Amino acid sequence: MADRPHTLDVQQFIDERRFSPYQWFILVLCFLVVAADGFDTAAIGFVAPALAVEWQVSKTALAPVMSAALAGLALGALMAGPMADRMGRKKVLVGSVLIFALFSIVCAFASSVTELTVMRFLTGIGLGAAMPNATTLMAEYAPARRRSLVVNTMFCGFTLGASAGGLVAALLLPHYGWRSVFITGGVFPLLLVVVLLALPESIRFMVLRDWPRAKIAAVLQRIAPGMAFGQMRFVLPEEVSLQQQTGLSVVLSPRFRSGTAMLWLTYFCGLLVFYLLTSWLPTLMHDVGYAAREAALVSALFPLGGGIGAIAMGWLMDRFEPHRVIALAFTLTALFVWMVGQQASHLMWLALLTFVAGVCMNGAQSSLPALAAAFYPTSGRATGVAWMLGVGRLGGILGAFAGGLLLQANFAFSTIFAWLALPSLAAAAALLVKGIVMRARAG
Template identity: 30%
Template structure:
C-alpha cells in the first residue's frame, strides 16, 4: 500500500495501541500534576521547619516552574529533533531522581536547585506527551484526547493530594510527599519503555535511518497494513527552531498564544501554589489546607473534561475566552469566602473549573496551529515562555500578601491575567480557531 499512514490514522477509528498510548501519556501527566504540586502540599511544613517567610516561600514555590519553562522550550525542541519516545523516557528519569533528591534537601537553596532541575523534566514531558497524543489520535478524537491528556495533570493532583494529605496527617513530615512522587515516577519508567512507540508523524517528519521499517512496525501493531514507502517530504522542509516559529505564517500565532498562555497560567498557579498557605494562615491545619487544594483540582479536572467534550461540538475560541472571563468573576467569590472551609472549597473549585478550562482549551489549538515538524517545538515554546507566568504568579502574589494585601485584592489582581488571556484568544486569526470545533 502507498496510502499516507498519517491519513490512515486520522480517518480510522482509534485502535487498542493508540488508546494505550493516550492512556499512558495521561498517566505521565498525572505524575506531572502531583510532582508540580508536591511543593504546595509540603509548603506549610517547610515554612515551619526552616522558618521561611512568605516572600521567600514564594520564590521556592516558583523554582520548578522556572525549570518547567526551560524544559518546555529546550526539550520540546529536542523532541522534534530526536523523537518523542526517547525524550519522554529521559524526562521520566529526571523526574524520579529529582523527587528523590528533594527528600534529602537540607535547606532552601538545595531544595530550590532540586526543584528547578525536576521542573526541566516536567516541562519537557508536557510538551512531548502533548505532541504524542495529538499524533496517535484520529481526527474525531484529537481535541478530546489532547484535553484529557492535560486533564491528567489535575487527576494526578487530586489522587496524589488525597494520599499526600493522609501522609502529612500520619507522619507530619513534608519529605514523605516527595518520596511518594519518586516511587510513582520510577514505577512508570518500565511501562513507558515497553508500551510507548515512536510517533509515526515524528518519524516521517525527521526521516532517521530505518524510518520506514519503524513506521511499518508501528502500523502493524496498531492494526493497519504496512506501506511501501514514506510519503514524499514537503517541498520546503521546516527546521524545528525558534526562528521558524517566528517566520512567515507562524509569528502572529506564536506571539498571541504565548501571551495568552503566560497570562492565564499566571492566574492558574496563584491558586495552585498559594491555597494551602492561605488556608493555614486562616487557622486550619496542613491536612485541611490540602483538602481545599484537592477541591480546586476537582474543579480543574471537571473544567478540563468539559471543555474537551465541548471541543467536539462547538468552536473552541469562544469557549476558551468565555471560560477565562468567568474565571475572573469566580476568583472574586473565592476572595470573599472568609475563614470557612466549606465556602473556601466550593468557591476555589468553581474558580479552578473556569481557569483550568481556559488553560486546557489552548492545547487542542496548539496541536492544530503547528505541523508535526514543529508541533513539540511550538507547543514547548508557547508553554515554556508562558510558564514564566507560572513562576511569576506565586512571587507576585507573595509580594502582594507581604505588603498587606487582602485575599480579595490579591485575587483580583492575579485575575487580571485571565482578562488579558481572553483578549489574546479573541485576536487569533480566524482561520486558526476555525479548525478547532
C-alpha cells in the same frame, strides 16, 4: 515487472479509523506521565507550611523554593521542544521522566532552603520536558475529529495528579513529614520509566525523518492489525517546504508568528493564576484562620475540578470554534475567582467556588496544548507546544513570587482574588485575537 508502491497519508490513515486499543495504550501511558508531572509540580505548595515550621523560616522566605521548579520547567520546555523535533518524541519523554523522578527523591534529603531550591530547579527541568512531548506524541496518534478530546483527556492527568498531591499531603504530613511527599512523587515516575520503554515513536515523526518503512508499517499494523502495507510509501499531509524547516524556524516564521505570540500570552496569564493559587492558596487560607488540613483539602479542589473542565472543553472544541470556547472558559474563570475572594469566612461556599473556578480555569488551560498541537505542522509541533509551555512558565514564576509579595504587603483575601481575575480576562482577549487573525488569513 514489480508493482509501483502506493502512497499512504499516515494522518488520513489514523483519521479514518476508530480509536484502537493500541492508541488507548498510548493515551494511558501519556496520562500517567502527566499525572506524575502534576503531582510533583504541585507538591511544594502543600508541604510549604510544614517546611516553614520545621526550618523556622517565614512564608516569604520560601518564595525561591516555590518558583525554582517553575524556572526549571521553563528551561526544560524550551530545550525539549527543539530536541524532540530533531531526535524524536519518545527519547526525550523517557529521559525527562527519569530526570524528574530522581531529583524529586533527592529533594527529600534537602536540609536548607538553598539546597531545596537547587533540587526543585533540577526537578523542574525534567517536568518541563515531559509534558510537551507527551502532548505532542498523543496529538500525533489521535484522529483529527477527536484530537481535542483525546489530548484534553490526557491532560486530566495533570489536574488529578496535582489534586492527588493535596490528598497525599493531608495523609502523609501528620505521620511521616514533608519528606515523604517528595519520595512518593519520585518513586511512581521512576517505576513508570520502565513501562514507557514500550511506547512507540510518533508515527508522523518517523515519516518526517524517513525512518525504515518496516518500522512505520509495524506501528500502523498495531493500530489496524488486519491490514497489510506491502510496498506502500508513507507521506504526511503537509507542504514539503514546512517539512524541511527546523522546529524553531516554523514557530517564529511570519506564517505562525502572530498566533505564536497570542498562545504565549494566553498561557502566561493562565499559569500566573494557576500557580499563584496552587502555591499559595493553602497559606492564604491558613492566614484567615483555617487549619492546615482544611486548607490542604480545599486547595486540592482547585486542580481536581480541571478533569471535568478539560473533558468538557475537548468535546466542545471538536464541535465548535475552539478559540471562542476557550475564551469563554477564561472569562468564567475571572468571574468565579473573584467570587472565591468574597467567601473567606464561609468554608462550604469557599470550597464549592474553588471547585467551580478550577473546572473553568483548568479546563481552559488544559485545552491550550491541544490548540497549539493543531496549529503547528509536524516539523515544528513539539517546539511550538513546548515553547508555549516554556514561555508560559514565566507566568507561573511570576505567580509564585507575586503570592509571596501580596502576603508580605498584607493585602486582604478578597483583594488578592480580585486582582487575579484580570489575567484570566487578558487570556480570553488574546485567544479571540488569535482566532480573528486565523479566520482572516483563511478568508
